[in-house]
Amino acid sequence: MAYNFFIDSVQLPVAPSSLDTKIRNKNTTITLINEGEVNLLKKAGLTELSFDLLLPNSKYPFAVYPDGFQPATYYLDKLEKLKIDNKPFQFIVSRLKPSGDLLFDTNMKVSLEEYTIKENADYGFDVVVSIQLKQYRDYGTKVIEVKKPSASAAANVKPIAKTTQPRATTSAPPPPQSHKVVKGDTLWALCKSYLGDGSKYPEIAKKNNIKNPNLIYPGQVIKF
Secondary structure, three states, X not given: OEEEEEEOOEEOOOOOOOOEEEEEEOOEEEEEXXXXXXXXXXXXXXXXXXXXXXXXXXXXXXXXXXXXXXXXXXXXXXXXXXXXXXXXXXXXXXXXXXXXXEEEEEEEEEEEEEEEEEOOXXXXXXXXXXXXXXXXXXXXXXXXXXXXXOHHHHHHOOOOOOOOOOOOOOOOOOOOOEEEOOOOOOHHHHHHHHHOOHHHHHHHXXXXXXXXXXXXXXXXXXXX
């Protein structure tokens, strides 16, 4: 089975040999008087992912470079930018059968918690980076402002019978029906741009009879 790793739409040159996925729970165990222990079940916590990444400084036959060879500094600069920007990004791992068909994938919005750059004589000119990611869930708060009418205004207010008419609704214009692939495009990024949701890329790949969603080529026409 072949693996492809993507961080913020950038494919890593060498897929890590292992990926650790830790799914935490927030359950609480309490002790009741004369009743022993009970476990209070709560929603699952954030998933944590960790792996060691080899960044070659030489072009190896087993490495993958969709846009041409890039040295280790290219990927180190990318990691530094993700850390400094303080924004979540998409992490994708696709698992392919020997035939090239997609088996299943991991597609998750994450934050870069920390990474450690390792330089060792055993690695030669290459660099190894230990990376820790954590699942990111969108959240937000609502602010409601309540204004009380003045006493004089409230005294003069009379109830008014009001008939509401249904408002005419206008639908948003449909997204472009097709896109001609150019160098640097990824199916996830195109779905994010055209459909507003990058996670729809398996659906679009199936619609376009694309066996491997991570391999699209310049000149190819993608229909949405």
